[in-house]
Amino acid sequence: MATIVVEVMLKAEILDPQGQAVAAALPRLGFTFAKAVRQGKRFEIEVAGTPTPEMLADIEKAAQTLLSNPVIETYLVRVEA
Amino acid sequence: MRIGVVTFPGSLDDSSALRAIRLAGGTPVPLFHASDDLKEVEAVVLPGGFSYGDYLRCGAISRFSPIMSSIIVAAEHGFPVLGICNGFQILCESHLLPGALTRNQGLHFVCTDQPLIVENTSTPWTSGYTKGDRLVIPIKNGEGSFQASAETLNQLESEGRVVLRYAETNPNGSKNDIAGISNARGNVVGVMPHPEQAIESLTGPSVDGLAFFTSILQSLVGR
Numbered sequence: 001m002a003t004i005v006v007e008v009m010l011k012a013e014i015l016d017p018q019g020q021a022v023a024a025a026l027p028r029l030g031f032t033f034a035k036a037v038r039q040g041k042r043f044e045i046e047v048a049g050t051p052t053p054e055m056l057a058d059i060e061k062a063a064q065t066l067l068s069n070p071v072i073e074t075y076l077v078r079v080e081a
Numbered sequence: 082m083r084i085g086v087v088t089f090p091g092s093l094d095d096s097s098a099l100r101a102i103r104l105a106g107g108t109p110v111p112l113f114h115a116s117d118d119l120k121e122v123e124a125v126v127l128p129g130g131f132s133y134g135d136y137l138r139c140g141a142i143s144r145f146s147p148i149m150s151s152i153i154v155a156a157e158h159g160f161p162v163l164g165i166c167n168g169f170q171i172l173c174e175s176h177l178l179p180g181a182l183t184r185n186q187g188l189h190f191v192c193t194d195q196p197l198i199v200e201n202t203s204t205p206w207t208s209g210y211t212k213g214d215r216l217v218i219p220i221k222n223g224e225g226s227f228q229a230s231a232e233t234l235n236q237l238e239s240e241g242r243v244v245l246r247y248a249e250t251n252p253n254g255s256k257n258d259i260a261g262i263s264n265a266r267g268n269v270v271g272v273m274p275h276p277e278q279a280i281e282s283l284t285g286p287s288v289d290g291l292a293f294f295t296s297i298l299q300s301l302v303g304r
Contacts, residue, residue: 010183014228015254017188066145069138069174072181072228 002051003080004059008068009040043067051079082298085112085122087152089132089143094165094277098128101277105294117147123301124161124205125152127168129221129275139182139224140170149175161205161297162269166222169261169271177269178262179237180229182222186254190223194286195274196248197260201241204267205300209292216245216289218274220252220260225273227255227262237262245272 010016016038023037047055059077068075084107086098099109110122114132119125133142143149149171156162156177164172172178185191199214201207210216229237234256237243245261253273261272276290 013230014183015186015226017184017186017254021188066137066141069141069181071173071179071230072183 001049002047004045004047004051004056005078005080006043006045006059006063006067007040007076007078008043008063008073009038009075010073014072041067082107082301083110083120083122084108084294084297085110085119085125087112087114087125087127087148089114089130089146091131091134092128092167093130094128094275095130097275097277098126098165101280101291101294102126104280105291105298107294107298112148114143114146114148117151119148119151119155124163124297125155126277127152127162127164127171128277129166129168132167132171135167135170135224138170138174139167140172140174143167143171144174153177156264156269159266159268161300163206163293163297164269164271165275165277166220166225166273169273170224172269172271178264178271179233180227180256180262182224182273183226183228184224185222185226185252190221191225191252192221193219193252195220195252195260197274198246198248199244200246201244201263201267203241204244204263204270205297206270206293207244207296208300209296215248216274216279217287218276218279218290219286220274222253222273225255226253227257227259227273229256240265242267244270245274 019037019039063075102109199210247258276293279285279290
């Protein structure tokens with residue numbers, strides 16, 4: 001069994017009010033290290049066996065059509081053992 | 082004139098939209114997300130709400146429902162579609178309209194009577210207005226911030242496809258104060274404000290929304 005991770009982030013030019021809210025909350029807790037925060041989504045997809053190139057191509061397609069909206073988001077697919 | 086309104090799981094304003102069509106003089110026809118049958122309607126309204134819980138992204142899952150596969154094909158051939166609020170989000174996710182609606186600037190769910198300016202009266206949904214008309218129509222959404230690339234915004238502006246613009250204040254950080262747009266052909270229109278909630282003085286802040294529904298009936302008669 002393997003886990004395929006798809007990470008989805010808003011594109012840099014798209015306003016991220018959630019990230020901004022987190023960035024504003026950090027200093028209130030005494031954490032002063034953050035210059036900016038962007039918030040995204042992480043999908044963990046469990047698959048049976050070792051992922052084949054066909055399966056990865058399908059996951060790529062799913063990431064493009066459903067898991068992310070390419071108008072505002074970018075995605076990254078990787079396999080975790 | 083048969084005008085359909087789609088009910089998705091989580092739709093909220095479907096009955097209001099059906100009622101608005103009836104008060105405008107049309108025959109409202111309820112449509113269901115799980116069927117691809119458009120029941121011989123001549124236009125469709127996608128109502129507000131939180132379809133499929135708005136999980137993943139607003140409208141992202143509705144886009145793949147059976148009724149949407151019929152609507153997408155019909156819309157590409159000139160069938161009139163109006164998306165209100167969640168309906169607008171579904172139209173963007175379906176790529177029938179460009180851009181996307183994202184979390185409001187400031188993170189607030191905004192529920193208010195919003196002043197608007199009518200920009201485009203050449204669509205079948207807005208032909209009853211006059212360009213420059215000032216309307217007051219409720220908005221109620223958490224993800225109504227219209228975002229698009231600079232190139233898309235230029236195209237929308239130069240082709241006159243901004244249908245409604247926020248007046249006085251921009252409630253959510255939408256680019257260019259955009260409250261509603263159309264596709265290139267004009268048959269598909271998406272608006273964040275709720276015209277179906279501004280059709281009677283008893284329940285709405287105005288009756289400024291009624292002309293969306295009378296416009297489509299007149300456009301269909303004139304065809």
